Amino acid sequence: MGVVGAGQLARMMGDAAHGAGVILTVLASSPEDSAVETADVTMLGSPDDAQSLDELASRVDVVTFDHELVNLDQIAALETRGVVVRPGARALRFAVDKGHQRRIFDAAGIPLPRFIVVTSSSDPMLKGFLDSVGPPVLKASRGGYDGRGVLFPQSRVEVIAMIDELSTTTSVVVEERLNLRGELALVVVRGVHGEYASYPLVSTVQSKGMCVEVRFPAGVDESTALEANRLGRKIATLVGAVGVLAIEFFVSDRGLVVNEIALRPHNTGHWTIEGARTSQFTNHLLAVSGRALESTETIVASAVMVNVVGADEPGSIEGARQIAGAHVHDYGKLWRPGRKLGHVTVVGDDARSTHVTAWESARAYGTGTRET
Secondary structure (H helix, E strand, O other): OEEEOOOHHHHHHHHHHHHHOOOOEEEEOOOOOHHHHOOOEEEEOOOOOHHHHHHHHHHOOOEEEOOOOOOHHHHHHHHHOOOOEOOOHHHHHHHHOHHHHHHHHHHOOOOOOOEEEEOOOOOOOHHHHHHHHOOOEEEEOOOOOOOOOEEOOOOHHHHHHHHHHHOOOOOEEEEOOOOEEEEEEEEEEEOOOOOEEEOOOEEEEEEOOEEEEEEEOOOOOHHHHHHHHHHHHHHHHHHOOOEEEEEEEEEEOOEEEEEEEEOOOOHHHOOHHHHEOOOHHHHHHHHHOOOOOOOOOEOOOEEEEEEEEEOOOOOOHHHHHOOOOEEEEEOOOOOOOOOEEEEEEEEEOOHHHHHHHHHHHHHHHOEOOOOO
């Protein structure tokens, strides 16, 4: 298995690889990248360098991804030459290009915020759309993640200025702001022949565009869970996903609305390492290597995962590990304020106590985010 990228997702694929019968090679941009420590083989190169991709493809049976910051034309060229790439360029485009995703999802009847896609602030649709929705959310169609490339202008003047800034490199999704009742996430897995499995729906807490906490169970009614899974299956089939697909939902006055998707293991599925019979990482590797999916059944009553984002001063990993019941996952990164350094998961029988313990460990670790 070859992984384009060597961040924390590839690192956790490396942790799962041998159990899944996989030999893992990562394409890293630096010897200090997170996944270098767990991979069997490391190649140095850029994810958007055709020669590096060619060399990776020549060494492995199948190529998969740690992130979406790739050149789709280069990925498509690999497939044209017969390289097995999962997910392929057609599927990846839904995560790489938010404008494309929004247009196709809208045509398929998938619930979305109202939106338009523009290439400049002089687009003739813009004024009428802004008049109807008020201050919007702006999203770079390409290149944004973890809150980057997502802007919240407060005035029409700011809207114009921000679109002008973003549109120098990408088209811009202009989207209505919803009154949110909450946020949910669904992680599903799809095999090469369309086999489908899903992990339970979870609730998420965001801060500054970044997920800071994931809670299982989600605490929603059965109809909401059924609707999320209906949409999950529909989206997985529509995009042609192979491997893990994660869907972030807004809970709005109109019900569930799709916020974002990712075609790779996802932050909102990290809890499955301790909380499910088979983790998202193992199932991703099984799916993209063409083998049968394994059980997504939960093995705990409650799980809370807290992301550790660097505070102004570093904390103590050892202090975090000393908290009884805390499973501390360090990503091997140098501390920096605002940097995602790791995560803590706590599982148990009581949702409140798992929440308290997870945050106690995360604070000891040195997270800069605040408990909710």
